[in-house]
Amino acid sequence: MTKPNIIVYKKVEPAVLEYLAETCTVTYFEKLTDVVYPGFLDALKEAEGLLGAGLKVDRALLEQAPRLRIVCNTSVGYDNLDIEELKRRGIVATNTPEVLNETVADTVIALMLAAARRIPELDAAVRKDLWGTEPSDSWYGVDVHHKTLGIIGMGGIGNAIAQRAKFGFGMNILYHNRSRKPEAEERFGARYFELDELLGEADFVCLMTPLTPSTAGLIGKRELSLMKPSAIFINGSRGATVDEAALVEALEKRTIHAAGLDVFVEEPLPGDHPLTRLDNVVLAPHIGSATGETRLKMAMLAAENLTAFVQGQTPPTMIR
Numbered sequence: 001m002t003k004p005n006i007i008v009y010k011k012v013e014p015a016v017l018e019y020l021a022e023t024c025t026v027t028y029f030e031k032l033t034d035v036v037y038p039g040f041l042d043a044l045k046e047a048e049g050l051l052g053a054g055l056k057v058d059r060a061l062l063e064q065a066p067r068l069r070i071v072c073n074t075s076v077g078y079d080n081l082d083i084e085e086l087k088r089r090g091i092v093a094t095n096t097p098e099v100l101n102e103t104v105a106d107t108v109i110a111l112m113l114a115a116a117r118r119i120p121e122l123d124a125a126v127r128k129d130l131w132g133t134e135p136s137d138s139w140y141g142v143d144v145h146h147k148t149l150g151i152i153g154m155g156g157i158g159n160a161i162a163q164r165a166k167f168g169f170g171m172n173i174l175y176h177n178r179s180r181k182p183e184a185e186e187r188f189g190a191r192y193f194e195l196d197e198l199l200g201e202a203d204f205v206c207l208m209t210p211l212t213p214s215t216a217g218l219i220g221k222r223e224l225s226l227m228k229p230s231a232i233f234i235n236g237s238r239g240a241t242v243d244e245a246a247l248v249e250a251l252e253k254r255t256i257h258a259a260g261l262d263v264f265v266e267e268p269l270p271g272d273h274p275l276t277r278l279d280n281v282v283l284a285p286h287i288g289s290a291t292g293e294t295r296l297k298m299a300m301l302a303a304e305n306l307t308a309f310v311q312g313q314t315p316p317t318m319i320r
């Protein structure tokens with residue numbers, strides 16, 4: 001029996017490619033910088049499966065992919081996929097939930113600590129030989145422990161953040177979500193708040209929703225104005241859940257204290273972006289899940305989804 005042609009468009013471990021090659025004929029692009037990347041459109045014409053993350057899979061792309069039957073994201077977020085259009089065409093889509101929860105929560109906590117204790121700024125000062133010349137109180141930060149954390153989006157990752165914040169740092173947990181989460185209320189003593197009330201109460205506001213029509217621009221000028229002047233805002237979701245211009249203004253005018261950001265409207269973030277000029281923001285290059293161990297698990301889960309599908313089974317983490 002001939003093996004179905006598939007495209008892997010993101011760098012994955014050789015073990016993942018070997019596993020896929022057992023059931024599929026793989027065309028591999030380590031990094032796809034553009035859909036007109038040499039050879040990609042030709043491969044797309046024959047492809048029955050696509051595996052990777054971030055590629056915008058919309059009607060225009062699907063017009064170029066007449067044989068496509070499955071799209072496997074190596075990410076939990078799937079805002080790159082036009083799900084309605086895929087469904088209309090009977091194409092299955094999968095993502096990688098759960099396996100990255102702990103790693104992304106570590107990143108979010110790292111951003112909270114780095115922003116509160118000004119780690120990147122002070123690292124730079126030490127390297128510039130300023131230790132000993134600056135008065136020590138100019139390097140003071142703010143405490144994280146026992147403060148109030150407001151989590152917007154109490155899903156898999158939100159819960160892993162709450163776990164760390166509650167039991168590691170003794171924080172008081174508030175949350176806002178599309179639906180109530182009795183288990184989180186029970187486990188972390190998390191209290192449900194409407195969005196505006198949460199913004200006014202929290203010392204740390206952490207945004208962890210998917211990017212959807214209902215969350216695009218969820219945090220804008222008005223929402224930023226509701227936060228405390230001492231608030232630290234963390235975005236681990238997607239850049240477009242926040243009005244970035246309004247966030248820059250709030251940080252510049254210090255109407256909020258600081259921010260820690262892993263995601264941006266334009267990625268990679270341009271080197272001359274206004275955010276890069278601010279010393280009260282910690283910037284990370286969308287590395288929430290980026291450890292070797294977790295990225296391997298994510299790629300393997302995507303590969304298992306694809307393999308199950310070509311073998312006539314239901315993929316384990318199908319988007320419904």
Ligand SMILES: NC(=O)C1=CN([C@@H]2O[C@H](COP(=O)(O)OP(=O)(O)OC[C@H]3O[C@@H](n4cnc5c(N)ncnc54)[C@H](OP(=O)(O)O)[C@@H]3O)[C@@H](O)[C@H]2O)C=CC1
Binds near residue numbers: 178211
């Ligand atoms: N920075 C990074 O590297 C990473 C970023 N992410 C981002 O994080 C997102 C969340 O991941 P994950 O926790 O696994 O997803 P989950 O689906 O487990 O959780 C998302 C939560 O957001 C809630 N939610 C959805 N829409 C709204 C809304 N309009 N208002 C309030 N809450 C809402 C959901 O509510 P309900 O329970 O009612 O559905 C759910 O509880 C991903 O979609 C991705 O965009 C993920 C991984 C890494």
Ligand SMILES: O=CC(=O)O
Binds near residue numbers: 078288
């Ligand atoms: O941003 C990463 C994801 O898994 O979603």
